[in-house]
Amino acid sequence: MKRILGLVILSAVFGVSGCMSMQNQGAISALEDLAGGRPYVEAYVEYRAPSEHWAAASALMVHVVAKDEALAEVTFTPDWFTPMVAPAEFSNRSPASAGSKLSSEVARDGLIRLAAAMQEDDASFKGCLYPVRARLIRDDGAILEKNGCRSDHGWTKTASALVSDWVQTKR
Amino acid sequence: MMRRMRDLNGSHLLFAIPVLVVLAGGYFLLSDPEPQRKKGGEKSFWASVAEVFWDPGAQEKKNRVKYRADSSEQTGSDTALLEGSGEKRAISGLNEDGNRSPAAWSGENATSGGKARTICSSVELPGDGPSEAIADKDWEKAEQEFAEAKKGLQAWLDKNRIAFSIEAYTAMQKRLEGVKLQKASAENEPDLTWRGIATYGTAGDGTSYVRAGSGFLKLFSSQPSRAKFELARVVAQSWAPCELAKGAGNPWQPWLTCLNVKEGNACETGSYSEAGWAVSTALAAQVAPPGCTIPAFRAAEQAQCVEKMPTLWKEASL
Numbered sequence: 446m447k448r449i450l451g452l453v454i455l456s457a458v459f460g461v462s463g464c465m466s467m468q469n470q471g472a473i474s475a476l477e478d479l480a481g482g483r484p485y486v487e488a489y490v491e492y493r494a495p496s497e498h499w500a501a502a503s504a505l506m507v508h509v510v511a512k513d514e515a516l517a518e519v520t521f522t523p524d525w526f527t528p529m530v531a532p533a534e535f536s537n538r539s540p541a542s543a544g545s546k547l548s549s550e551v552a553r554d555g556l557i558r559l560a561a562a563m564q565e566d567d568a569s570f571k572g573c574l575y576p577v578r579a580r581l582i583r584d585d586g587a588i589l590e591k592n593g594c595r596s597d598h599g600w601t602k603t604a605s606a607l608v609s610d611w612v613q614t615k616r
Numbered sequence: 617m618m619r620r621m622r623d624l625n626g627s628h629l630l631f632a633i634p635v636l637v638v639l640a641g642g643y644f645l646l647s648d649p650e651p652q653r654k655k656g657g658e659k660s661f662w663a664s665v666a667e668v669f670w671d672p673g674a675q676e677k678k679n680r681v682k683y684r685a686d687s688s689e690q691t692g693s694d695t696a697l698l699e700g701s702g703e704k705r706a707i708s709g710l711n712e713d714g715n716r717s718p719a720a721w722s723g724e725n726a727t728s729g730g731k732a733r734t735i736c737s738s739v740e741l742p743g744d745g746p747s748e749a750i751a752d753k754d755w756e757k758a759e760q761e762f763a764e765a766k767k768g769l770q771a772w773l774d775k776n777r778i779a780f781s782i783e784a785y786t787a788m789q790k791r792l793e794g795v796k797l798q799k800a801s802a803e804n805e806p807d808l809t810w811r812g813i814a815t816y817g818t819a820g821d822g823t824s825y826v827r828a829g830s831g832f833l834k835l836f837s838s839q840p841s842r843a844k845f846e847l848a849r850v851v852a853q854s855w856a857p858c859e860l861a862k863g864a865g866n867p868w869q870p871w872l873t874c875l876n877v878k879e880g881n882a883c884e885t886g887s888y889s890e891a892g893w894a895v896s897t898a899l900a901a902q903v904a905p906p907g908c909t910i911p912a913f914r915a916a917e918q919a920q921c922v923e924k925m926p927t928l929w930k931e932a933s934l
Binding site: 492494495500503505572574575592597598609610613 | 738739746813820849853856886889
């Protein structure tokens with residue numbers, strides 16, 4: 446009786462854990478299906494600036510490359526860690542073009558989520574003052590590109606969160 | 617006497633030259649068509665002679681002064697006509713109450729306090745990220761400046777009320793009142809926590825906000841004037857043409873035409889708007905001058921557009 450009870454409990458444990466992993470695998474598989482089963486390995490996210498006539502904030506471009514290497518390459522243009530006004534405050538920080546602590550696998554997962562958000566989001570905008578553009582490149586060369594307007598919802602928010610994570614990995 | 621005259625030769629004529637000079641000078645002195653102005657003392661005869669012979673541009677300068685006096689008289693008569701018709705018009709809101717004069721806007725040689733004005737460029741200080749909380753005192757400062765910016769824009773709107781229709785005025789007032797200040801965070805726009813900018817936006821429920829992170833707040837310590845200008849500019853974006861087009865039409869078109877800002881697909885779905893930056897920049901510079909010259913208003917022609925900003929609608933409606 447005790448053996449039967451033990452077997453039942455053991456089976457239940459294995460069954461639940463298997464079910465959980467299947468669910469996660471299902472979510473990732475769904476995202477990969479959206480990507481045609483292939484990973485996105487490179488991305489550009491650009492926060493465009495208005496004309497320089499208005500002396501507004503400069504444009505910011507983030508470039509991520511997450512191919513076969515263990516660590517992804519993250520580049521900010523302009524150099525995010527170079528202050529524009531007070532260089533003395535940040536003299537001990539590493540330049541933004543140096544290596545990051547972002548693994549390629551984590552970067553690719555983020556790009557898949559961004560791709561899904563871009564494809565699902567059909568929100569419109571009019572007279573946008575803060576344009577955002579994202580371009581994702583799959584490992585087979587296919588390109589997914591979208592223009593949008595900065596906001597706290599939709600794909601631009603997903604992009605904002607990713608950019609914030611990428612900045613964090615450089616510090 | 618006739619004999620004496622017969623004895624005269626050419627050398628005697630040399631004595632006639634100074635006599636002629638004295639006679640000519642007396643002629644100019646007595647028959648000057650324009651009486652000398654007594655501002656700071658009457659100009660002497662010899663100074664007038666020196667002016668003619670050594671400063672040929674002097675007469676031209678006098679003519680220019682006369683033209684300006686005539687222009688001011690014409691302006692005065694326009695005002696009288698308007699007052700007679702029951703209307704009052706701010707000829708140039710910029711020149712009243714100590715607001716920035718046009719000279720401070722235009723030209724590389726524009727001066728302020730005796731120093732040449734620099735040209736504004738982009739300025740941004742990096743933020744501390746979403747995990748670093750903004751200090752209470754820094755946020756209190758931001759809220760105070762935010763309130764001041766709204767107050768300044770409201771005062772500008774009230775002073776130039778006549779330039780707008782009742783619908784436009786009401787819509788602008790309502791939009792200004794409804795703008796709220798928010799902290800950038802991981803929950804709304806995480807990347808703003810690393811940036812040094814404030815942005816204007818509209819939430820899903822239609823409420824308007826100005827969102828700022830720690831980087832932007834640092835500007836209040838390092839460049840207070842510029843920070844106030846940037847904040848006023850972001851708040852003024854609530855009056856951007858495409859924002860007002862949602863309910864009150866576009867009252868800025870005459871001014872945008874003056875400034876030669878053209879938008880082919882203005883306010884259509886999927887469009888981007890430079891006009892919003894043009895309007896908000898000009899408004900902010902009047903309410904909270906940045907301490908430098910905005911590149912777009914550097915040329916005299918564009919500077920004149922800013923000076924005439926409130927009056928252009930009146931001219932367009934006539």
